[in-house]
Amino acid sequence: MSDKTAGQDMKAVKRLDMVIVGAGFGGMYAVYKFREMGLSIQAFEAGGDVGGVWYWNRYPGARVDLPSIDYCFSFSPEIEQEWTWSEEFAAQPELLSYMNFVADRLDLRKHYQFNTRIARAIWDEQRQIWQVFTEGGELYEATYCVMATGPLSVPKDPEIPGLHRFKGELMRAARWPHEPVDFAGKRVGVIGTGSTGIQIIQEVGPRAGELFVFQRTPSFSMPMRNKTLEPDYVAEVKRNYAGLRAAALNSAVGGLRPQSTRAFFSVTPQQRRSLLEDAWKQGGLAMLGTFSDLLTNPEANEHVAEFMREKIGEVVHDPAVAEKLKPRGYPVFARRPCLDSSYYETYNLPHVHLLDCLDDPIEEITEKGVRLRSGEVELDMLILATGYDGLTGAMLAFDVVGRDGLRVKDKWKDGSRSYLGLMMNGFPNLFMTTGPNGPSALANIVRISENDVNWIANALTSMHHNGLSAMEPTLEAENSWMETVNTLAQRTLLSKAQTWYVGANVEGKPKGLTIFTGGFPRYAEHCAASARAGYREFTFTGVNRQEVA
Ligand code: NAP
Numbered sequence: 001m002s003d004k005t006a007g008q009d010m011k012a013v014k015r016l017d018m019v020i021v022g023a024g025f026g027g028m029y030a031v032y033k034f035r036e037m038g039l040s041i042q043a044f045e046a047g048g049d050v051g052g053v054w055y056w057n058r059y060p061g062a063r064v065d066l067p068s069i070d071y072c073f074s075f076s077p078e079i080e081q082e083w084t085w086s087e088e089f090a091a092q093p094e095l096l097s098y099m100n101f102v103a104d105r106l107d108l109r110k111h112y113q114f115n116t117r118i119a120r121a122i123w124d125e126q127r128q129i130w131q132v133f134t135e136g137g138e139l140y141e142a143t144y145c146v147m148a149t150g151p152l153s154v155p156k157d158p159e160i161p162g163l164h165r166f167k168g169e170l171m172r173a174a175r176w177p178h179e180p181v182d183f184a185g186k187r188v189g190v191i192g193t194g195s196t197g198i199q200i201i202q203e204v205g206p207r208a209g210e211l212f213v214f215q216r217t218p219s220f221s222m223p224m225r226n227k228t229l230e231p232d233y234v235a236e237v238k239r240n241y242a243g244l245r246a247a248a249l250n251s252a253v254g255g256l257r258p259q260s261t262r263a264f265f266s267v268t269p270q271q272r273r274s275l276l277e278d279a280w281k282q283g284g285l286a287m288l289g290t291f292s293d294l295l296t297n298p299e300a301n302e303h304v305a306e307f308m309r310e311k312i313g314e315v316v317h318d319p320a321v322a323e324k325l326k327p328r329g330y331p332v333f334a335r336r337p338c339l340d341s342s343y344y345e346t347y348n349l350p351h352v353h354l355l356d357c358l359d360d361p362i363e364e365i366t367e368k369g370v371r372l373r374s375g376e377v378e379l380d381m382l383i384l385a386t387g388y389d390g391l392t393g394a395m396l397a398f399d400v401v402g403r404d405g406l407r408v409k410d411k412w413k414d415g416s417r418s419y420l421g422l423m424m425n426g427f428p429n430l431f432m433t434t435g436p437n438g439p440s441a442l443a444n445i446v447r448i449s450e451n452d453v454n455w456i457a458n459a460l461t462s463m464h465h466n467g468l469s470a471m472e473p474t475l476e477a478e479n480s481w482m483e484t485v486n487t488l489a490q491r492t493l494l495s496k497a498q499t500w501y502v503g504a505n506v507e508g509k510p511k512g513l514t515i516f517t518g519g520f521p522r523y524a525e526h527c528a529a530s531a532r533a534g535y536r537e538f539t540f541t542g543v544n545r546q547e548v549a
Helices: 025-036 077-082 092-105 195-204 231-239 241-249 269-282 298-315 319-325 445-465 475-489 520-532
Strands: 003-005 008-010 013-021 041-044 118-124 129-134 139-147 169-172 187-191 210-215 221-223 338-340 352-356 362-365 369-372 375-378 381-384 399-401 430-432 468-473 538-542
Touching: 013 025, 025 041, 025 092, 025 139, 025 445, 077 092, 077 241, 139 445, 187 195, 187 369, 195 210, 195 338, 231 241, 241 520, 269 298, 298 319, 319 352, 430 445, 445 468, 445 520, 468 475
Parallel strands: 013 041, 013 139, 118 399, 139 430, 169 381, 187 210, 187 381, 210 352, 221 338
Antiparallel strands: 003 008, 118 129, 129 139, 362 369, 369 375, 468 538
16 A cells, blocks of 8 residues: 655555554653553564663763662563662663663563654544654554653754854763764863763863863763662662652652751751751762752751852862852752762863853854953864753654644644643543653653553553543643643742753743652652542543544
């Protein structure tokens, strides 16, 4: 069979129950879950293999900033027992090995077409199916579409003129080559000092001939104090996995993070200091568990921010450099807090230079390097750690057309909106995992992915039992969810920093915090409640296409 769509020669149409996009945590679990439910599936992934973020982000120093034992699937007790993490915060090679292990163990790869991008997905209302076109010109038709495209999968180049002119090695953190990269003797520049830049700088600094860090906004970073996991500890974790998962599901971030019910000003200044010192010594995520009101009480937040600025001053020898590294003007933790091993120490190396692009802005990239207002910095290599078009970038990277020709890019022109981050009015049978109006970037992505895939599976089972073929949330349900999201967003300090959380890093992107900030348990409860209530906030179509209230 042959067809012509969007000017492309189409190959034979393949008819399926479900198309799944993405091979990160959400996509891999979706492939497993829906295959086990007996659906015919086809999955696509732009990368050459499974792993999602961990397939792409091979940059030196890439490492998870949540405990490894928590940042992994919970749906298979067998996999929990068979896989052994070596470090508290695993590095990218180990994370990618884990994803590969799961893919092999569950035989997931055969369902994927790798190196394949989706160009368009169009809902055919008449036939009640999604038509999914690959960039290679293939057409797949499926009853359901699961977009497991991830909140951080579209890297963003900086809006600096001349990037294409650079004649040296131009490296992008999120598109790092598979081959080893040599930094020895080279003049290396890094643009970007978020979580990615910090990991790169501390790793490349000691290895480069000279390192030039182009910093615009400094980040707060806390000591990771990573550890090798001892066999006894691992055995204890494996015995206890069910309990650990239950604890994670009950925590606001869907993860094993220290929490506190203690308000900052409820204890004496001496006690505060000693709690902060202890947490700093402990490292990892301990600082987040010191006080309950870090993200709601600006005064408490500023005290903690000042504590962290002092710590920078204690490590960095040159007071002028230390001063530039101290973040000011936004609440601590309103940007994603970074964990480092030797970030601030790196600036004590004589060949590492901090260039403050707030005082001395980057004007352009030249053939030879980076031109600041004060002059040109010649480089052999320029590394971009300039972030992502977060939360919505992946869904807007291709053309998704729902009922009556409604496009996601039009629906989201004033900001993303959906019901539970899972589905959108106007887009029947189109499901998202870790969608932009769920807890997304603010909670453990693996727990959200599992929650979302399970929710979709239950919804499909319910439709099947009731002889229904298509579902979508009502506009009222979507509006009401967005009102909940927006109301909660006003209570946090998260929107007080210019970050990808609020769309501030992408020119022309609608600004605002559209992430659900009510915590993972509340989110999961909203999802569960919609199922318990018989999906009454959805409209359905019967197999014979009648509207079902
Ligand atoms: P990011 O936090 O958005 O940081 C991007 C950096 O690039 C910022 O410092 C930004 O400065 C800078 N930048 C962008 N355009 C620039 C320009 N034109 N001139 C100068 N500087 C420019 O991105 P990221 O570091 O990739 O982190 C994104 C998210 O990925 C994190 O928040 C985290 O969720 C995740 N991540 C996690 C890990 C981990 O688990 N360990 C590691 C890496 C990333 P401004 O702030 O001034 O715009």
